[in-house]
Amino acid sequence: MSAIVQIKDVRKAYDDGFEALKGVNLDIEEGEILALLGPNGAGKTTLISTICGIVNPTSGSITVGGHDVVEGYREARKLIGLVPQDINLQPLEFVMNNVNFSRGLFGKPRNDALTEEVLRDLSLWDKRNNRINELSGGMKRRVLIAKALIHEPRVLFLDEPTAGVDVELRKDMWAVVERLRKDGVTIILTTHYIEEAEAIADRIGVINKGEILLVEEKEALMQRLGRKEMRIELAEGVERVPGALSGYDLSLEGNGHTLVYSYDTRGERTGITSLLKDMQAAGLVLRDVQTSQSSLEEIFVSLVKENA
Amino acid sequence: MNWYGIIAIWRFEMARFFRSLVQSIVSPVLSTSLYFVVFGAAIGSRIDQIEGVSYGAFIVPGLIMLTVLQQSLQNASFGIYFPKFIGTIFEVLSAPLSAFEIVAGYVGAAALKGLMIGLIILATSFFFVDITIQHPVWMVAFLVLTCISFALLGFILGIWAKTFEQLNLVPLLVVTPLVFLGGSFYSISMLPPFWQTVSLFNPVLYLVSGFRWSFFGMSDVPVAASLAAITIFTLACFAVVWWIFRTGYRLKA
């Protein structure tokens, strides 16, 4: 795998002086799905806009498919499809015409078979002769996706594609994403929904206040930062954590019937064996044991807090 | 060259034009006819021939210019302002289109619309007056250059404007007066000397004069001056457009 998008030290200061990107470095591998997580105002849209040529970076360089997005904008942009965060569409245009318009802009002749395929995949075929202002919000977002896919991009940016979107569309969208992934299309999506990143991304980047805090394989990230919890149900409740167990990170829940032990999966030893032994020595009787991994959301929140 | 891209913009803009066909064609034809009735018949009957041309015929080039200027300007300004306003401009900015191709798309479409309207008005005027066009090739050349230059000006206006008000105000406050004071309906030789001199600073005078020359072989200013003026004006607009794309002025953050 080689980096299809290379972002080197990109800074963006808007006209009002606000620095929305503070030196972003990021390599995006060909064929991967990268989820960019970050709170509102983190700079996700700004970053995507600089890659796509909508915002001029103040400094730094970006290449897509080896083409500089400024010097070689034509070749670079041909590879890129963009589904913007806001629903920007010409209200009076017909759906199919407007989708074909996008293909034209990218320098390609009409391809009716492809248009039909894309529209069908997004359940828009029945609406192809409707005007855009006759569509619901969810349908409009489908049109935006169709417009981005119609020129057969190799790199697809989805800027918060599922914000305020119904379950149906979400399902359709992930089906499309899955198909694109099989075709080797590189996908970058920004999202607030951490479950989404968790479910479909190969790698996860966290951005906050114009800085990339980390980019890591999803599994590794969960592993590295993931703390696990073991919930131990006791046959008989206790009033407080017994003194003999004070060396462990324990807390008491459920009226003293549940001991919660949190531990780090990174550690050489998890301490579980000795804890169980010590519990037995302290005379506690176990009824049930359960473990759970902390979610990406918790990881995310703690990361952003650390860097606040 | 991204020809498909240019054509896509053209088709889009033309669809907009034909969607409002009545407004696009009927209204200029109607207002031209009214001008003929009011100026040509009512006032013209009291005005002598101007250098051997009947007043009704004399105003034809000016009438065409008046409408063509307004239409080219308005179509181009609206064509780029609206996508900027509703945000669909992102599509054009992120497409593999050069600045020249974007301009060729928007300005070319607006100029073509202006040209079509100009020719329709010319056809309409044949119903009212007898005209022979002495230099048809120059006539078309002046018309095309005017359409292009004012479409360029409209493009600049559409990018500059931040509100619909600004978009409408400039044509109303600047362009329309210039056209009316540019000898559309009279020869500046009919003015007192002071106002003749003032008129020479009005760029539209050179357009109307050159255009009228292509019809009747007579002009307020030398034809060469008209050609020079329109060329300089067109180049100046190109320079501003070039600067806009270089800096991303009001197009890109």
Ligand SMILES: Nc1ncnc2c1ncn2[C@@H]1O[C@H](COP(=O)(O)OP(=O)(O)O)[C@@H](O)[C@H]1O
């Ligand atoms: N055109 C602009 N002018 C000035 N500031 C802007 C502009 N666009 C975005 N910003 C600011 O830049 C920061 C990042 O915005 P954005 O990239 O949209 O964040 P995100 O997509 O992560 O929510 C925000 O603080 C926002 O207010």
Ligand SMILES: [Mg+2]
């Ligand atoms: Mg955003």
